[in-house]
Every structure is written in C-alpha cells, then in structure tokens.
Amino acid sequence: EAAVTQSPRNKVAVTGGKVTLSCNQTNNHNNMYWYRQDTGHGLRLIHYSYGAGSTEKGDIPDGYKASRPSQENFSLILELATPSQTSVYFCASGGTGGEQFFGPGTRLTVL
Amino acid sequence: GDSVTQTEGLVTLTEGLPVMLNCTYQTIYSNPFLFWYVQHLNESPRLLLKSFTDNKRTEHQGFHATLHKSSSSFHLQKSSAQLSDSALYYCALLQQGTGSKLSFGKGAKLTVSP
Numbered sequence: 001e002a003a004v005t006q007s008p009r010n011k012v013a014v015t016g017g018k019v020t021l022s023c024n025q026t027n028n029h030n031n032m033y034w035y036r037q038d039t040g041h042g043l044r045l046i047h048y049s050y051g052a053g054s055t056e057k058g059d060i061p062d063g064y065k066a067s068r069p070s071q072e073n074f075s076l077i078l079e080l081a082t083p084s085q086t087s088v089y090f091c092a093s094g095g096t097g098g099e100q101f102f103g104p105g106t107r108l109t110v111l
Numbered sequence: 112g113d114s115v116t117q118t119e120g121l122v123t124l125t126e127g128l129p130v131m132l133n134c135t136y137q138t139i140y141s142n143p144f145l146f147w148y149v150q151h152l153n154e155s156p157r158l159l160l161k162s163f164t165d166n167k168r169t170e171h172q173g174f175h176a177t178l179h180k181s182s183s184s185f186h187l188q189k190s191s192a193q194l195s196d197s198a199l200y201y202c203a204l205l206q207q208g209t210g211s212k213l214s215f216g217k218g219a220k221l222t223v224s225p
Contacts, residue, residue: 031211042201042217043156050210058212090155098144098205100213102155 003027004103006091012109019078021106023091029101031094032074034058034066036087037105043090049074081110113138117202117216124223130174130189132219134202137183144205145178145185146213151198159200160187192223 004025013019025032033048045058047066055066063085065077078085086109094100117134124130136143144163150156162169162178162185169176174189185202199220203213 033212040217043215045212048210048212056210094211096211098146098203098211098213099158099161102157104155 004091004093004101006089006103006106008106009104010107012111013078013081014111015082017081017110019081019085019108019110021076021078021089021091021108023074023076023103024072025074025091025093025101025103026072027093027095027101028071029093029095030071031096032068033092033094033100034064034074034076035090035092036060036085037090038087046076046089083110086110113140113204113206113214115202115204115214115216117200118219119217120219122219122221124192124221126194126223126225127191130187130192130196130221132187132200132202132221134176134185134187134216135183136185136202136204136214138204140207142207143178143180143183144207145176146203146205147174147176147185147187148201148203148215149198150201150218156199156201192221194223194225197221197223 034046035043049068067075089106091103092100118132147160148156149159165180202216206212
C-alpha cells in the first residue's frame, strides 16, 4: 500500500481560479513537504510542516499557501492560479534522518 | 547557506561503461548527511543511497558513493551502466536543525543506450 498518496493526479485549472492539492501519508512522519519539479530547476521546496497545525515557507513560497490539519494530511493551495504555476507537484513525508518518501505527483496545468 | 552542486543536464552513456555523477556540497555543519535520489520516467523520486560517515563507501543496487568531507564530495558511481539505469538522479544535503529539509541539486538525466 502506498504510504504517501496525492489527489488529484492530474488537474487543469483556469487562470485566477483556486486550486487545492491534497496529500495523505500513513508513515506517521512529523515532517511533510511540497515540491514542484520543472526541467532545469529540479525539485524546489514550496512549503513544509513539522507537524499538525504548523506550516513553514520553503524556498519558493510566493503564490502558494499550505495547510496541515492533521498528522496525515498536508494541502497546497493556489488561491489565484497563474500559468507559471503549471508544473508537477510532489508531496513527501520524512522523519528526522532526512530520508523522504514521495507521493506519485500531481500534474497541474493552468490555462 | 547549505547548497549542492551536481552534474547537471543530460548525461549519455553506452551500456557497459562506468557511471560517474559528481556531487559537491557546502554546509556549516561538521557532520553532513548526503543522499542520492533516483527518479525513473513517470515515477516519483526515491532514495538510492545515503551516508553520514566520512570515507565510508555505501552501496545499493550496484551503485556506490563515498562521502569525503575533505573535499565536500559525494560522487555516485557504478562500474557498468545498464539500460535500466536511465533515470533522473538528484544529490541532496540534509539541512540539519531545520526540520529535516533537503537541499537538492538540479538533477542529472542519465540516458544509457545499447
């Protein structure tokens, strides 16, 4: 059974619309992360969380919000989606040792 | 701050030749934790190797790497490339004391041809 799941797997949104990407983990990890992956830039950290109720800005947080309502769930929210946010988004969970376990990814297209 | 510099872009090899992907890092911490992640086409990244012990070789699935603190390096090697090694490879450094964030390099796309 997949320990980190994401939904939706594919999403097409309109410019200016609101998009919510969801992530669930059953690893019981305190730390969760949202990345975007773009050719030439690799994996870039958007937001992360130490535990339920906490969210922290990563390296490229502008235009994104995050929510961690429980140990298992971590959401990424695009309040006003723009075409520049077209990308593949990965959620990951991890413990203190640094190993991170990634979800299957969400392909987001903003038209 | 912490950073990783690795072989970037496209790396093309012929099957059977050795693989070498370079990774160097910068950190203020005296005991760095280094990782190699691999991502095959249409899959998500997964851990390939990790190390926090100076000068100790770590191996997994035919790949190996040795953390050298003296040169701040953690190069990924394999003696003989296989077609199935074609993938995207990321070197990463643990940012200690910050909730276990990883600093990733920009990634190298390895393509192994017959």
